Amino acid sequence: MAKVTIDGIEVEVPNGATVLQACEAAGKEIPRFCYHERLSVAGNCRMCLVEVEKAPKPVASCAYPVADGMKVFTDSALVRNARRNVMEFLLINHPLDCPICDQGGECDLQDQATAYGGQGGRYREQKRAVKDKYLGPLVKTIMTRCIQCTRCVRFATEVAGVPELGATGRGEDMQIGTYVEKALTTELSGNLIDICPVGALTSRPYAFVSRPWELRKTDSVDVLDAVGAAIRVDTRGPEVLRILPRINEEVNEEWMADRGRFSFDGLKRRRLDRPWIRVEGKLKPASWQEAFAVVAERLKGIPGQRLGAVAGDLVDAESAFALRELMVGLGSANLDCRQDGAAIDVSRRDHYLFNSGIAGIDEADALLLIGTNPRKEAPVLNARIRKRWSSGALKVASIGPAGLDLTYKAEHLGEGPDALATLRDGGHAFAEVLKGAKRPMIVLGRAAVARPDGAAILAAAWALAESVGALTPEWHGFNMLHLFGGQVGALDAGFVPGEGGLDLAGMLGGGVDALWLLGADGFEPGLIPPGTFVIYQGHHGDRAAARADVILPGAAYTEKDGTYVNTEGRVQRGRMALHPPGEAREDWRIIRAAGAALDVSLAFDTLDALRARMAAANPVFGMVDGRIAEGCHDTAGPRLAEGAAPEATSFTLPITDYWQADAISRASETMAECSRIYNDATPKLAAE
């Protein structure tokens, strides 16, 4: 530790810390542009100058290591003067176009010019102008505003793992871009907008839409993948205008994936905003009373065990739990939230969670991916794996399709389950790596168990984890990577077949006469046997709504208070940022009202009462923002039928089109454009 005095305040910081970090520890704000906590140090903007006793010149605090006994001044005349001059230099070539700049109001340069700049510039010559660059459909560029801090270059190279951005040319001609004018091939491009301290990189969909002070900001969580990134939903009136990440060190640090960030225009399109009922084969708009009347009339004639319910991938745990209560009340045990047919064993929670935790990746030293491409399934989690890998402490291997570009090196061990067996028998050198590791992680993609031999694969992956010593009381190295934000919550809510109940396959196999689909768009609705009475409750007229006999319009995740559980089992609350459109209602209320129409008494009238019941049924729902992080106390594996064994079929990946993977992103025009551009096999370079 080093003792440093900052403006007379003594602080102790670790050796090797920078002066800037020491200043922050002392509570002193240091202006900066190029420095970013999560990126390497560039030291090229000079905004962070401070005075260090005995140093002949002001020093760039972000790149200057502390020394014991150092005395630093952050507000001396020298420092103020230095900052003023750096600012004047930066503004020489920066356009004064704040009134038409989308960064206005939340611009580091604007703020710092006000706080630390001088009265005005003395520069009277021509300013430089730079041609805008093409970085893809999400990031808009106005490169004349670039102050060449190179944060974006470092983000792309270091965090996103796509070294495609760079600074070409030199001196006044230096330009930031890809040189070849192509869309950045990353699922994390939105973060460039956040880290760019000026208005050079801004959001294309948000261009000229709003000013930050016009927005109502609601903290929530992302549900479009199973990471559960902390987000802020910015709304104006009845519209979501943008979604930004918030910091949650345990989950997303400060990053966010593009699908979660940019799909929101899908919240306005193809919405179910009023109830519909099928009359003589055609869907007709109806009132809530009419819809419930049809539901009541049709369901009352059907015995409980001929009713079934399927929950989708984006559902909040409340509505899943409420629907389960309703079905139980109606005498049905036919429930399933595994639309993909994943052979998940819900008898123990650690059989289906990402037990090591997302932050646990920072400690892992060996990691095996089975039937998953985390880059497409959970981009932020993948960036975390990459971060650990870049530190040199993590070795990665993968079983599944060959040739994946994960943004880090992964040894490919095989395409199918046989590689698991080989590994377990020590037939591959990576087995030794896993065994030798202190914190080994086995990451099983959810899709890897969504196949006929899924239970055997689940068991084999668990057995492998056990055999390499990944299951200890201190460390739980078995991890399942889910795909969407509602999946784990529905499992935790017990939305699986009860005693003697049918699973999805059983229900589709003619086991039921009526099917309640709660946002269930994840399976082919054509599989529902004709004659089955289908209730679709959800927010988008996506795949399943067209098959419905009654449509009950629900709320999307931005329009309701809901609980979501991420892949690591963290219980988080999404909050209502705006009201559902038209007649649509929060889903638990719809179920509550349906219960009344069906004469089923549900023991909750308020959200709080519902939540209390959930917590009573499953205590994890009482641990908001937390997760049970512990080792493995019982190495007994998941249930497996006698004689079941994995087949030889190769693993396939679940997400074929990252940009259109759920009902919301499928309705989004932004995502459709991304899909068009990124899935084009022969990427065209934008015309220069």
Next chain:
Amino acid sequence: MSAPHSPHHEEPASFAFDAESEAQIEKILKRYPEGKQASGVIPLLYVAQKQMGRATGSAWVPRVAMDTIAERLGMAPIRVYEVATFYFMFNTKPIGRFHLQVCGTTPCWLRGSDEVLRACKDAGHLKGYGDTSEDGLFTMTEVECLGGCVNAPILQVDDDYYEDMDYESTVKLLEALKRGERPKPGSMQGRQGSAPIGGPETVLDIPMRHAAPGRAGEE
């Protein structure tokens, strides 16, 4: 020298090193320890530029060549683009057969680089810096101090320094180049190195052989 080339060179569809380049690359890459081959990016850019000069008469580095280098050295293509665009010795756009590099920094300027520039424009039919002549023979660029100030002004043609230039000698040089000749580089006033015109005037009587025993063989 070959016949005049068209100035309209285009980005080739592909690039591969020829045998001559491969031989050079092999030598170059041996200079760097295993795993540090990316350090060879600058020499390899030279090799590629030279090869383009041999093959097409225009010594430049097309993007496909940078991509080839990136692949050879195991680095991201953008990192090669950054280096190539940083150093003005690499031409990322096609150039003429002869690259006239006029030094315009103060010593050369004081010694008449404006005249050299004028001569290049007149004899090479060039509009100014950055221009390539219609016949594809010349591209002229302005460069900063070439480190030859003692013999200012300097005109660098491709890799050769022509020193002590003035209007006439520049025109003569360009005419010779047009004829396919390559005049001997060095001082156009016949100076020996940077010695005064007419030969060395000082330290004439030092017997070099004894004064610098370490430098055997030097006269």
